[in-house]
Amino acid sequence: MKLNYSQFACNAQGVLDEIDQICKNCGRDSSSVKVLAVTKSQSHEAVDFAARFGFEAIGENRVQESAGKKPLAGEQIRWELIGNLQSNKAKLAVSLFDRIQSVDRIKLVRALDRYAGEIGKKLPVLLQVNTGEDPKKFGVSSRETPKLMEAALQCPNILVEGLMTIAPLDEDRSVALAAFDRLRSLRDELSVSSGLSLKELSMGMSGDMAEAIRAGSTCLRLGTVLFGKRQ
């Protein structure tokens, strides 16, 4: 990370102002859109900066990297896993993270449930759905999501709080918007069938924030716009 704190704070304030403006333009209350500060591949300093600025949560995509960084951070900040999780790292992930956003298969959700049970934790999760049907992305397909949801509901130590998606990279912004709209309708359907509110829609990154907010995002996962390019 090449920024000092005051440059970072200036970026971060600019991003929050932009979110406010986009919310105003589409009639949303900006307090309903939270920022997850994504510090993956950034120095440990990035975590300090995010905490000092007042962000409530950090997003990381690797279990091992987070295990190294987390002890240096304050207790008050929450840690969320946003990257693909292999089953052999599930136990460590359960102990490290306050929420796991990348749950995309039945075997994984059952492993998380078992490990959470062992340490007496109720683990909040999001189901990661590949609504853009992008072969390069992880995530359960929209069609298979109800089955994954059903399996998660049978896990006593798992709390499903909503859905997450990563939009396909495409210059045409309507592609991202369509992927986000599909996540929202899928959430609405699952909410009716499960009777849960599933209020969290984690969608939108540095390049597609505006589309995500318009489609109803409650959690923007932002790295580059806050910290600059990753090494």
Ligand SMILES: *Cc1c(COP(=O)(O)O)cnc(C)c1O
């Ligand atoms: C890296 C990453 C982000 C942040 O991406 P930026 O474009 O830098 O904002 C968000 N979500 C996931 C899942 C990521 O891996």
